[in-house]
Amino acid sequence: MRLPLVLFLCLCAVHGAAALSHSGFIVDLFCWDKAGHVAIDGADLDTNPEAHSVHCMVDIADCRANGFGLLEKKSDGSYDLKYKLDSAGNTKALEMLDALKAAEGGGRKNVLVHAEGTVGSDGETLSISSIMAGTGEEGHEEPEAGEVMHMGFLVDNFCWDKPGHVAIDGADLDTAPEDHSVHCMADIQDCRDNGFSLLEKKSDGTFMQKYVFDAAGNTKALALLDDLKAKEGADRKNVVVTAMGSVGSDGKTLSLSSLTAAKTSSGAGAETGVGVLTKGLTITRAEVDRDDDEIRVTIKSETNSWIAFGVTTSGGGMSGGGNGADIIVCTTEGAKRYWVTKRAKPTGGGAGSNARGTMMAGM
Numbered sequence: 001m002r003l004p005l006v007l008f009l010c011l012c013a014v015h016g017a018a019a020l021s022h023s024g025f026i027v028d029l030f031c032w033d034k035a036g037h038v039a040i041d042g043a044d045l046d047t048n049p050e051a052h053s054v055h056c057m058v059d060i061a062d063c064r065a066n067g068f069g070l071l072e073k074k075s076d077g078s079y080d081l082k083y084k085l086d087s088a089g090n091t092k093a094l095e096m097l098d099a100l101k102a103a104e105g106g107g108r109k110n111v112l113v114h115a116e117g118t119v120g121s122d123g124e125t126l127s128i129s130s131i132m133a134g135t136g137e138e139g140h141e142e143p144e145a146g147e148v149m150h151m152g153f154l155v156d157n158f159c160w161d162k163p164g165h166v167a168i169d170g171a172d173l174d175t176a177p178e179d180h181s182v183h184c185m186a187d188i189q190d191c192r193d194n195g196f197s198l199l200e201k202k203s204d205g206t207f208m209q210k211y212v213f214d215a216a217g218n219t220k221a222l223a224l225l226d227d228l229k230a231k232e233g234a235d236r237k238n239v240v241v242t243a244m245g246s247v248g249s250d251g252k253t254l255s256l257s258s259l260t261a262a263k264t265s266s267g268a269g270a271e272t273g274v275g276v277l278t279k280g281l282t283i284t285r286a287e288v289d290r291d292d293d294e295i296r297v298t299i300k301s302e303t304n305s306w307i308a309f310g311v312t313t314s315g316g317g318m319s320g321g322g323n324g325a326d327i328i329v330c331t332t333e334g335a336k337r338y339w340v341t342k343r344a345k346p347t348g349g350g351a352g353s354n355a356r357g358t359m360m361a362g363m
Contacts, residue, residue: 007151021116022126023149023244024082025049026093028063031056032081035311043109045071046078056105058097068093069117070126083119083126092131100133114149114242147246147257152210153177153199154221154239154261158192159184160209171237173199174206183234186225189316196221198254211254214329217245220259228261 009205031039038044039328040060043051049071057063067090074288085093100108102328113224117128132151159167168188177199185191195218200210213221228236245256310327324341327347338346 021114022070022072022083023112023114024072025052025079026057026068026070026111026113026131027052027081027096028057029084030060030062030066030068032069033066047208049079050109050110052109052110053098053106054104054108054111058094058101059106064094070113079193082165083115083358084124084125086125088121089115089126089128089131091115092128096131096133114151147242147244147343148254149242150200150254151200151240151242152212153180153207154185154225154241155180155197156185156194157197157212158188158190158194160197161194177207178238178240180237181234181241182225182229182232182236182239185239186222189235192222197328200240209242210252211247212252214248214253214255215283217254217259217326220233220256224259 027039027045028162030054031037031041031043032045033038036044037046037050039053039056040063041053041056043049043053043056045052057068065288068085069081070083070085071079073281074080076185097111100111100156102254111133113131115126115128115131115132119126119131152171155167155173159165159169159171159180160173162168165174167184169179169181169184171177171181171184173180185196196209196213198252199207199211201209225239226239228239239261241259241261243254243256244258245254247254266344308327308329310325324339327338327340327346329336329338336349338349340346
């Protein structure tokens, strides 16, 4: 069973200094400042920062309290501290790490993150607008010098090039690329044969084509989609990936060195999933428990925003195709539940049973 998600998001923009992005390993400064940059858990942060554990960063009081930094790989293969996070950034980093621990356990290592924000006048203090972690799977490493890292929705070019960017499976790729299915991308021959792209979210909340894969990248994308289909079924949607590679002279063609999808897992009595929905918005728990007849979902936004989560029929969208969608809205006033049958601002609503909307550190 798969949950169709209806999500609404207003993101805060960053103004002032020029925005930048950086991909690298996150470390706590207490461990970085130790002799030889050898962390409490034994990880040599100069040469092997992927061995640094979530447990060390969040469970040891000195590590948790002394802030975080992002590393950069040097030409000799060792690492140096590139940026220190400001106070608000340290709070966001802790929330991300706590979510990783809750989802995957304190033993999670290889904490490579992608951060966006602005740098202070000292050239080293980073004020972040968003920070998110990669999958942590083996082979998911830091981009090499000259490479870029991008997290976004994967789409096939045949569907993207259709009128209005409306895919064959009905997904509006301009506004709801999370509705695009593995079946559409991997089973329909025109979709399979015409290559793949990565999307990027624009300031108005819609999506644009950021990178187009070269021939070798298209082969990797098909292998990833075929693997997802074999493991999770063709109806898998919300295909968010992390891509690393070098950009061609046209500024758009991406030659991949690696491509990984946000992972999901399943158990005997429940189906669970953890993944990035879009930049700054993460599902830290999504569980369908057939034994207890319950759905348990935790969604975290890294910016000041309001969020609505809905359950509807497959392809039904916000209104369930007129048959209704069960939607929980989280705002500063708490969580409210609505039954929505048309595309309009919901009215009325009642307290969401067992639903909570919590503001943490201004979020």
